[in-house]
Amino acid sequence: MTDFLLATAGVILFTVAVGLVRILGGPGDADRMMAAQLIGTGGIASLLLIAAATGARGVEDVALGLALLAAFASAAFVNSAAPAEDPDAADGR
Amino acid sequence: MSVLQALDIGLAFLIVAVAAWTIFARGAFAATVGYVVYGLLLSLVWIRLFAVDVALTEAAIGSGVTGILLIGAAARLRGGETAGDEKSLSGAARLLTAGLCILVALALAGVVLLLPDQGPSLAPQSMQNLAETGLGNPVTAVLIAYRSFDTMLEKVVLVLAVVGVWSLAADRYWGGAPGEARAERPEPTLAFLAQVLAPIGILVGVHIFWVGADEPGGAFQGGAILAAMWMIVMMARLTEAPQTNAFWLRLTLVAGPVVFLTAGVAGAIFAGGFFAYPPGFAKPIILFIETFMVLSIAVTLPMLVAGPPRREPRQ
Amino acid sequence: MSLVLDLFGIVAIGAGVFFFLAGTVGLLRFPDALSRLHALTKADNLGLGLVVLGLLPRGDSLLAALKLVAVWALVQLAGATAAQLVGRAVRRKGSAA
Amino acid sequence: MTSATLAGLVGAALVGLGLYGLVANPQPLRKILAFNLMGSGVFLVFGIVARKAAAAGLQADPVPQAMVITGIVVAFAASALAVALVLRLFEDAGQVTLNPEARTKLPDDGADAG
Secondary structure, three states, rough: OOOHHHHHHHHHHHHHHHEEEEEHHHHOHHHHHHHHHHHHHHHHHHHHHHHHHHHOOOOOHHHHHHHHHHOOHHHHHHHHHHHHHOOOHHHHO | OOOEEEHHHHHHHHHHHHHHHHHHHHHHHHHHHHHHHHOOOOOOHHHHOOHHHHHHHHHHHHHHHHHHHHHHHHOOOOOOOOOHHOOOHHHHHHHHHEEEEEEEEHHHHHHHHHOOOOOOOHHHHHOOOHHHHHHOOHHHHHHHEEEEEEHHHHHOOOOOOOOHHHOOOOHHHHOOEEEEEEEOOHHHHHHHHHHHHHHHHHHHHHHHHHOOOOOOOOOOHHHHHHHHHHHHHHHOOOOOOOOOOOOOHHHHHHHHHHHHHHHHHHHHHHHOOOOOOOOOOOOHHHHHHHHHHHHHHHHHHHHHHOOOOOOOOOO | HHHHHHHHHHHHHHHHHHHHHHHHHHHHHHOOHHHHHHHHHHHHHHHHHHHHHHHHOOOOOOOHHHHHHHHHHHHHHHHHHHHHHHHHHHHHHOOOO | OOOOHHHHHHHHHHHHHHHHHHHHHOOOOHHHHHHHHHHHHHHOOOOOOOOHHHOOOOOOOOHHHHHHHHHHHHHHHHHHHHHHHHHHHHHHHHHOOOHHHHHHHHOOOOOHHO
8 A cells, every 4th residue: 555655646746747848848927837736736645645655744734834835826926927017016106 | 676766766856857947947937937846846855854844844935935935026027037148158168167066966976875874963862851841843842942042043134134125125115115006906816815815824824833842843834834824915915015114013023033032041040051941941931932933934034025115104 | 444445545546646647638738728727727626636535544633634634625725716816817918828 | 775865866966956057047036046956955965964863763863954944944034135136136227137248238238337
């Protein structure tokens, strides 16, 4: 069972790594954010699987922290993409 | 080769590949997204090293808060990239640099391979004295008890960084709020996310701080998660960034180091040594210090990300 | 009993892996940003959900199990809002973004 | 090869990569990224010391772990200060590059020529 958990963690990690090709290729920043989102979810899944297999303590909290912050990159992307189009924002008022 | 080894090797290749992408990518934004992914993979590596406290810090600060900082900066710097940048070094200089960097990496790799299996370690001592601190998590004990002076100075570094960031403000903005005033309506989705996430996140942050006495977690990790929650609320424009001349803000920023230092001086007077905690009272004192540290961290990190004041102070 | 639980775990986690694969294939193969987004959210929802489901019986305490479910719920929330945010950004800038 | 040694080798590779980016890339933001890569490489090398010295019934030595945690926080503070400096430079000069040749090519260069 341990080997199965580790193997699935590896397969998921490999799968999301293929998703990295999207980051490399683009074509746009939105695709890059999507790939980052997928890797975030896959990373959390393999984190939980690895923890279950190796018996590291307290890993649920790490997964909880990652899950809480999963949307932050996308939020920062949208938030800072918006004012660039707004000419009023440039001079601070 | 066991499955675990295969997984380790795969993870190692993946993380080096992502790191190489953040260095060699053409666009700054693409590189920054790569760095956020890299932070996530790095916390996986720390889990593999059984350093769960570090993994938690890396997840909260390395990947989460740094991600907001860098992605925000990359988006604002768009258009600031200049065309001739790729040719700033000649081919020969590039090769020479690469060669020297490979040499440095190889030397370090050699050191890693030559490390003795049983190096000198303070682990036994730290475990022997753990009972006296009343804590169950040795990492927290090192941070707040055995090496408390380091941790106190680190808090001072954070305050100095805030002072440095604020000092970049134009004179007329001194004391004002950071960030642009935005005319547009807040994104409704972002507001929804912030409204749902913030209460849960505050709960998780306090939980991680509280269990940090005995389990992986602690003031830094809990404080960083609380900080992230304040950031998302500000990003969604549910609340304005505070004026940097607000008394409560400045008080909270310095509360952590001040309480820490006071406890250290009190130790010198009452317990016979700078940063000594009187026996029997160690755990309450440590938790007291940590509470103020959590507050300070939760306020310091968002202020660092928000940047210098960019609005004139309201009177 | 433990055999049944193991079997349950293998089936659920295996199915979860399948959805991660499907999400990645969609991300790579679909022609435009919005349908790629659609593929991505499926992986988020079902992939992680099934992995968590498979791991639930292995938890040693109720709190640990609750945390696992909370992780899944939070990723749901993050995935849904991030998809909405990115999708809106894509539409605002046209298909080039 | 143990997973600790492997992580140490990854750390060594990260230091090399980060150093290269720090030297070769003229954009300040990319230099900040590279510097952070280098830093986390150093943390990893230190982290394997923690894993190797694991004794007293622990999975990892707490002393290096605590120092790495301190290091991550300080590295973040330094990055935030550096980012604030870069953004301020961008506001004043309209561009950010440390490459003098690329800079003179722009028409609006008068402001930061000194």
